[in-house]
Amino acid sequence: MEPDPQEHRGGISRRKFIHLGLHSYAGFQLAPPLLGSLAFLEACSTPVKTIHGACYHDCPDTCSWTVTTQGEKVTGFGPNSANPYTGNSLCSKMNFFPQEVTFHPDRILTPLKRVGPKGKGTFAPISWEQALTEVATKLSTIIQEKGGEAVMPYSFAGTEGLVQNNAMGSRFFARIGATRLARTICGDAAFAGVNAVNGGSTGVLPQDIIHSRYIIFWGTNPVLSNQHLWSLAQQARKQGAKLVVIDPFLSQTAAQADWHIQLYPGTDTALALALINVILAEELYDQAYVDKFTTGIAELRTHVAAYAPDTVAAITGVDAAVIQQLAREYAQGNPALIRVLIGMEHQANGASAFQAVAMLPALTGAWQQLGGGLLHFTFDLFGEALNWERITLGDTLQNPATRTVNMVQIGRALTDPALSPAIHALFVYNSNPAVIAPNQNLVRQGLEREDLLTVVLEHFLTDTARYADYVFPATSQLEHWDLLTSWGQTYINLNQPAIPPLGEAKPNSEFFRLLAAAMGFTEEYFGESDVEIIKKTLDSKHPYMAGITFDYLQEKGWAELQLPRPWLPFAEGNFATPSGKCEFVSSQLTAQGLPGLPAYRPVAYSEEEIKTYPLHCLTIKSTCGFLNSSHANVDRLRKEEGGPVLDIHQQDAAARGIVDGDSVKVFNANGVVSATARIRRKVKPGVVCLPQGFWSSLVAGNASANALTNDCLTDMGEGAALQENRVQVAKG
Template sequence: MSHEIKETCLPAGRNKGIDRRDFLEITGKTAVAISLASLPILTSCNETPTIKTTHGACYHDCPDRCSWQVKTEDGKVIGFEASQNPYTAGKLCDKMVNFPNDVTYHSDRVLTPLKRTGLKGKGEFEKISWEQAISEVTSRLRSIIEEKGGEAILPYSFGGNQGKVQSRAISSRFFAHIGASQLERTICGNAAVAGVLATNGQTTGVLPEDCVHSKFIILWGTNPVLSNQHLWPFIQKAKDNGAKIVVVDPFKSLTSEKADWHIQPYPGSDTALALGLMHVILKENLHDQEFIDLYTVGIEELKAHVQNYDPASVAQITGLDEETITSLAKSYGQSSPSLIRVLIGMEHQVNGASAFRAVAMLPALTGAWRDFGGGLMHMTYELFGASLNWESLSLPPELANPKTRSINMIELGKVLNSKDLNPGIDALIVFNSNPAVTTPNQNLILQGLEREDLLTIVSEHFITDTARYADYIFPATSVLENWDILDSWGSTYININEPAIEPLGESKPNSELFRLLAREMGFTESYLYESDIDIVKKTLRSDHEYLKGITFESLRQSGGQRLNLPDRWMPHAEGNFKTKTGKCHFYDADIEPALPTYLPREYSKAEMEEYPLHLLTLKTPKYLLNSSHANIEHILKKEGQPYLEVHPDDAAHRNIADGDELKIYNQRGEVFMAARISRKVTQGVVCMPHGYWPSLMKGGSSANALTDHLLTDMGRGGAIQEAKVEIIKA
């Protein structure tokens, strides 16, 4: 099939900015480079087209942080493809291959400031100028500050854009400057990190590429085939080299289908399983006494503690056979190098941090850290924390350590509806987030967003389900239109993102929105006005060895570069744990409880009777990333109908057949979805996909209508997977 580039002449001066509606609807799996090549290229008849290639990186909340290159002709994107760096490996995931059409040039994109004209939630707006929007918003914010103080203003942002400039640099200074409430951004990752830090003092263990040396890999609560796709080839290579791949996951994920062994414990029982494995390892003498003596503290307390977690007791808790528990412990303890890969999955339960704390102890117990490719693989962000210059990304000294109150993002619904909070939240400023979809207790959040006395401001690409409630929407640039610098929490590559095209319409970077608000408020402090490109450049100004040979210019040429890390990265081969003692902590008297302990959520008898099924809300969609892309028609079509996975016994008990329309409900809400009867879940567990927008769902609710705003045991994360439901035919 040939794809001819069609040229269309326009009068000079009209060739800047493409008519987005001219772009073709892409519905198949056609590579974007081809699909874009089939688009009309608008050029002026008397000008020579200018072709340019710029480098950037994926801004999504994804551990891979792919690098890409964007080809433009006369300021319009004509090609978009992955970089060839060894980690991105020339391939973007299916979520992103069509990004320019799906987001940047999408006909629904918000390209001017909008002001609400209808009732909150109706999504009725009129276009207004930036001048009017900034002036009106500033005047409202000023009144709130004068009347109630800055804490009546709450910023709300998370991983919708993980670029450091567009997610934090100027916005955090602006909010600290006005004395706004601080937001605890803990919905994802914090509990996991808190657990691993309690044991090891750092999260950076085995590096992603080094898993090829492993011979036994446990993927515990993680689904790399779908959500860490650029790690998977390295795991596959280890497998090809003879490694056994084990998946521990209450859901039969795509990864579990490719593994040698899938272990399916009951949701939330990971702490007990990890302690049970330690019980067997110690009993079978598979521990490394020398490593324990040299580099750990608390082995005697741990030995006594795991007596409570014999295989029979753990089998009761996890729903696994005793034999499975014993066999997993022995296989792990007898293999080397043995690796445990954890990421986020286990954390969203009340016992979540303890689960990470316990699992992180296993490599120290067996001495797996001594082997190249052995140990625990978790996050990588500390490498960037150590090496980048954070001056431009942190608060300036005069704003550091603000004394203003903190509000946990997971409790947004509760906070917006609180009568006791003093001051209450009078203004909510949302960017890089869509809490109406992604935050637990959806109905409570929507009820809060309906408040007529709440000023809601949203910076966005689309009129999301949160933006529908906004008083003002500001048009945010897409990643193809702004500068940024992107570290990673799952890879070892640093990227800069150079704008490939001018901002479309009247869109502006988030950073510029906050500069404009600051200027209109009359602030003169220079830290509020640092330019995006200066922030990027300054952040790279560092003498740290990891950044040797990595400069602004080198990144402009390559997009992403791997940090200069030692060839054999073995952080704990000789201890060097970053805890207060320098050792791995099996026991810590300063933490309550001093040893990781299985403490599940207690449900009342009445609740268990009324809502007997445990609900998992997982990132199973192939084309959505959290709530991103869930408004794009052709993506929803490709994704297909969302289903609730129901175990055959639970379905039979309720006379439910495959494909039946169901009402899934509890005390917080109800969601409508068809049943898919499968053994992807165990009996007593149901699973629905996360990320769908309630406004596009039958009944106007999606997964988080059923979840609760509970916090985890450490890290103040979201125990989102702690929800009980009942199901009936709709």
């Protein structure tokens, strides 16, 4: 983008003016010493308003917030402390959200058209009308000449708000018969594993962790990524709970646990099956619960005979005695809770790991106690509670025969000469595939195609937006309506616009309405407003929604689902599987011709591969400041993070002549990433760890963690096996 000329004339640019006029949530002060008495009088007569909203991020917390405004100025921003779950704090990423996103001086506030080579980020402003006309004309030609499937949307959870996420976009893409996108990059493998056992993913409610007395955080780092659950876990610990963390990385949570069990990456399935082996062998299971509410115990017993502690110790790197002690303590934990989230799903064996872990609470009968069981997703509860018809209309309108492309493999989809029809138009919104998708160099190669029309809806010139032909300015959460459910807790939030859209920004929903009009589409469903969609979605007679109306939410901002208490979903069986029982041998999987029991199936690397790339590389959410790739352009957070850091074991570092603080190159056949070596006993020998989320355009070497990852899929759920990477590391 061109620099703002005013910046260089000793004056103050419009953007900087807006920036200076905004104050942090902490102050709630009125803006700058007001300029003269007239302005002062105007300010005094402008009413102060408090508007409710909620965080839109792909985060289990879904914090409620309030925004204070005076006229079009934001004068205060902070947590809505009335919400008993999200309480008095947002996270450090979001404390300064108005300044660091909405009013950020680099925010895109007008449509842009590319004027230089793809990837260089050179654009010129263009009017909405002209940009829409040009996009609609090009799109119509592509559809006419190549067919609707030559068009592909690419979006994920850049906003969790139901309307701006995809309510209108999905209608548009269904209308043109676009390629369908399998949005499976995160969560689907985990769900597939737990669903095979329990018939759904809902288990213990997060607020009930305070009743737990033995807590296992398995492959999750709530200190960083689930702060309100972490607070509640601290309450449980004060009341005597023991906290165990199972993680190949010494995460911030592992560092604060009572016991960190550090296994090799990708071996969770073996560890879980070994725990079952011990629990059965030592008769630590709940015979009555197993007899009444489970199926397949005999097959499970036979199956886990191959996972004796000694055998599994060699696989996991965890001593047999530790495996036995963990099994005993867990089985006798009273109540015992296992919290699973994202970490262990992104491996080739990821869904099987979830399937194996999900069996443990039924085996021990933990489901019978408040605070006992498995704590996973909560989105099934909202799935039951709301009227989803207007949100999922796009899915309903889709032709099921239309082809599907998996979002994990966008690089392949954009470069595969055999794909017919090839993708000729790509619409990216709520996502940044040049950073978050695996095999980054292949993704970029695809985005560089001159014959690809790329349209991006964004706040900033992200790595992906730099490749766009057209960038349209999207509104931030302070500027649009939305309704937020949660996959990590049980509160629903209404997000109300606190200020009018800045510049020429428009909500995603409005972009698709306008593009539909420019294409000449006249279907009534394109005319539905955001508020109408929200009101219809809330119009549910489900008992969980008793008393929760649009008016109620407008007044208060948030509401808790009206769930029966105490919440003990499987105390008396009632699993949502075909048998109604917890299925150790999954009938859903056997019906699909798949193995009914989970097994540890490591990826078979050749000797040559292991010799060339001897280290297993985890690409994890180890940064405090970024959420996936969001906020990675914010100066404050970039300074806090520094550049990408590679955690490496002393032994592996010494073998390469690397000392703490050295610049290193991490590489494999996919790419090369520059990082700074950190030798702090955070990983085992043979394992290195690299943080995700950095924008390639803002770091040395112009590549970030996904330059090293493969686009292979998980064993079930078609998720991303992002953690299945081998690399070499060298100084330099």
